[in-house]
Amino acid sequence: xxxxxxxxxxxxxxxxxxxxxxxxxxxxxxxxxxxxxxxxxxxxxxxxxxxxxxxxxxxxxxxxxxxxxxxxxxxxxxxxxxxxxxxxxxxxxxxxxxxxxxxxxxxxxxxxxxxxxxxxxxxxxxxxxxxxxxxxxxxxxxxxxxxxxxxxxxxxxxxxxxxxxxxxxxxxxxxxxxxxxxxxxxxxxxxxxxxxxxxxxxxxxxxxxxxxxxxxxxxxxxxxxxxxxxxxxxxxxxxxxxxxxxxxxxxxxxxxxxxxxxxxxxxxxxxxxxxxxxxxxxxxxxxxxxxxxxxxxxxxxxxxxxxxxxxxxxxxxxxxxxxxxxxxxxxxxxxxxxxxxxxxxxxxxxxxxxxxxxxxxxxxxxxxxxxxxxxxxxxxxxxxxxxxxxxxxxxxxxxxxxxxxxxxxxxxxxxxxxxxxxxxxxxxxxxxxxxxxxxxxxxxxxxxxxxxxxxxxxxxxxxxxxxxxxxxxxxxxxxxxxxxxxxxxxxxx
Numbered sequence: 001x002x003x004x005x006x007x008x009x010x011x012x013x014x015x016x017x018x019x020x021x022x023x024x025x026x027x028x029x030x031x032x033x034x035x036x037x038x039x040x041x042x043x044x045x046x047x048x049x050x051x052x053x054x055x056x057x058x059x060x061x062x063x064x065x066x067x068x069x070x071x072x073x074x075x076x077x078x079x080x081x082x083x084x085x086x087x088x089x090x091x092x093x094x095x096x097x098x099x100x101x102x103x104x105x106x107x108x109x110x111x112x113x114x115x116x117x118x119x120x121x122x123x124x125x126x127x128x129x130x131x132x133x134x135x136x137x138x139x140x141x142x143x144x145x146x147x148x149x150x151x152x153x154x155x156x157x158x159x160x161x162x163x164x165x166x167x168x169x170x171x172x173x174x175x176x177x178x179x180x181x182x183x184x185x186x187x188x189x190x191x192x193x194x195x196x197x198x199x200x201x202x203x204x205x206x207x208x209x210x211x212x213x214x215x216x217x218x219x220x221x222x223x224x225x226x227x228x229x230x231x232x233x234x235x236x237x238x239x240x241x242x243x244x245x246x247x248x249x250x251x252x253x254x255x256x257x258x259x260x261x262x263x264x265x266x267x268x269x270x271x272x273x274x275x276x277x278x279x280x281x282x283x284x285x286x287x288x289x290x291x292x293x294x295x296x297x298x299x300x301x302x303x304x305x306x307x308x309x310x311x312x313x314x315x316x317x318x319x320x321x322x323x324x325x326x327x328x329x330x331x332x333x334x335x336x337x338x339x340x341x342x343x344x345x346x347x348x349x350x351x352x353x354x355x356x357x358x359x360x361x362x363x364x365x366x367x368x369x370x371x372x373x374x375x376x377x378x379x380x381x382x383x384x385x386x387x388x389x390x391x392x393x394x395x396x397x398x399x400x401x402x403x404x405x406x407x408x409x410x411x412x413x414x415x416x417x418x419x420x421x422x423x424x425x426x427x428x429x430x431x432x433x434x435x436x437x438x439x440x441x442x443x444x445x446x447x448x449x450x451x452x453x454x455x456x457x458x459x460x461x462x463x464x465x466x467x468x469x470x471x472x473x474x475x476x477x478x479x480x481x482x483x484x485x486x487x488x489x490x491x492x493x
Contacts, residue, residue: 003027003069004426004442005046005230006435008242009057009077009157011036011097014054017428018066019435021443024454026428026435028066032057037094038172040281042101045094048083048160054160059228067229073220074438076159076245076430079178082136085153085169092147095157096136098178107135110180114196117281121250123185124193125277125285126177134180136276138197152204156237166218166236172211174244176291184285184293185275187212211238213291214431216441236436240289243269243296244246244432249426250398253290253452258387258394260404260413266302267381269294270392282386284344289437291448295392297345297383302376305338305353309372310452311372311402313365319404324408329469330476332362335481337487338375345383346484351491356483373409377416378480384417396424400429410461415469416477425460 001023011034018028024033033052037045039395059067080098087321114120117127128134133156141148155163156175163169176182181203183190187210194203219233226232239245246252247269258270268361269286276295277285288294312321319492335356342349355371388394396421403409404423414421424430436454440447 002279003066004071004435004438005073006431006433006438007073007075007161008245008429008434009032009161010242011076011078011099012279013050014058014085015431016055016058016062016426017435018062018070019432019439021439021454024202026064026426026432029414029428030058030061033218033467042104044097044100046097047094048091049257051157052164056228060163064229068231070230071123071232071443071454072235072237072438074159074436075158075433076242076353077156077161077167077175079156079175079241079243080131081157082133082140083155083160084140084151086150087156088153089163091142091160093140097141097467098131100117100136101130103139105133105134106138108134109139113394114193118284118305118462120388121277121279121281124180124182124190125275126180127281128180132178132180134197136191137203141198147316151206153208156201156241156242158338161238162236163215165220165224167221168218170211170217171208171209171224171375172238172240172289173287174301175241176210177284177286178241180212184277184287185333187287195443213438214238214289214437214447219415235441236306237434238289239437242430243267243286244289244294245430245437247271247294247433248290248436248447248451249429249433250400250424251400251455252294253288253451255393256361256395258384258397259395259418260384260399261401262399263384263401264302264304266376266380268380268387269295269296270387270394272392276387276390276392278386278390281382288470295387296388297387299342299376299379299383300344301338301353302380303401305336305340305372305376306369306403308340309369313369320369321406321408322371323370326448327364327366327370329472331374331405332364332367334358334362334367334371335480336368336371336375337484338372338379339487343377343379346488348488348491351487354483356486357403369454373412374416374476375480377409377412378477380413381416381477382481388418394419396420398424400427407461410467413464414463414465416473418465418470418474421463423458425456
């Protein structure tokens with residue numbers, strides 16, 4: 001058997017891919033939707049049984065004979081969630097997700113008690129953000145003390161699926177980086193932070209030991225194997241957060257490669273063999289799931305900006321592309337600062353989007369659309385520049401996400417960042433990365449060797465920066481930065 005299964009527990013769906021290592025292709029891919037409970041107060045929750053049901057629904061779409069050939073499993077999942085388990089392994093409460101901001105008060109209280117943002121960065125490598133797990137633990141303690149007192153284990157979303165599959169409770173350094181509990185320098189739990197969150201008990205007793213590299217955590221339980229139509233006792237790898245698994249999927253496991261995701265939000269991250277901490281906390285000092293570190297920048301507005309404008313002008317994807325091509329670099333002078341959802345990098349949660357420098361000549365749909373794409377890309381370049389300032393190497397950018405399907409946008413990224421852009425044939429993202437990690441635990445080869453053998457560049461979609469365009473965008477980026485500073489000033493930052 002040469003097939004491996006990659007699972008990704010996302011916010012909107014559970015995805016499953018089967019990768020045939022002998023044929024070197026994904027032979028099956030399936031997805032099942034997930035519900036999401038949200039309120040205007042910032043609550044964003046899911047139930048663990050929704051994940052399990054969706055996992056079953058996704059696997060039911062895969063040919064039974066293909067399922068029987070699977071010899072290993074890897075699991076990816078949304079980061080920062082909070083899954084509290086009781087003594088018998090029961091989930092005690094709805095799972096607060098990465099996008100849950102209802103614990104802002106708890107987050108601010110913990111930060112104050114710890115000594116502020118600067119001290120958090122000094123001691124654990126990251127400031128504490130509302131989306132991180134730590135504030136959610138404090139919230140459960142204060143809102144539901146009866147449930148909190150019953151809690152014996154803290155897991156993250158992908159950890160819970162690992163537990164469902166194997167009965168093993170474990171956690172790895174990459175996903176653990178987003179809890180707010182991990183000292184990313186030592187890659188150990190911070191006892192001081194745990195005590196600040198709750199001084200009445202030792203929360204270390206609720207946290208598994210942190211694995212630094214890929215291991216097989218156990219075999220698939222017989223009852224689960226039967227329910228999923230899989231062979232019993234096949235090994236399950238440690239898995240990781242979705243960004244960490246996407247890094248594997250894009251070959252981002254050694255210095256020089258940077259992954260840029262053009263999804264609803266934008267992300268930029270690169271592998272480092274040494275810890276990389278931002279002294280001002282603008283980017284996340286995460287660990288990788290491959291033994292190193294994965295400093296990561298996240299922007300709140302990527303395709304959310306382009307989709308808003310595409311809908312405004314009632315354009316399909318081909319019409320959107322045609323408009324991008326019709327406008328020249330610089331969009332006739334129109335500058336869009338795309339803070340439709342506020343912004344995280346730079347940290348401007350109250351800011352909103354603005355368009356500047358419009359006149360009677362340049363106010364055209366094609367210029368407005370291109371300026372939005374340029375603004376998003378400039379924001380990502382800002383993030384990339386911050387990583388480079390702290391020592392992250394960027395010799396190549398591997399693009400992923402829906403925006404990467406646009407040829408014009410791909411070329412723009414190459415020109416704006418003045419870095420070669422790569423695209424791979426495999427497009428299953430984090431689920432594919434989880435499958436590759438699963439392949440590692442049943443292979444005699446190391447991860448780098450496996451990636452060299454199984455990742456194929458899509459040469460028709462790769463692009464190099466154009467000398468003249470790259471030079472133009474250097475100046476345009478400076479103009480954008482000045483515009484962004486004006487927007488920040490307007491909103492009181």
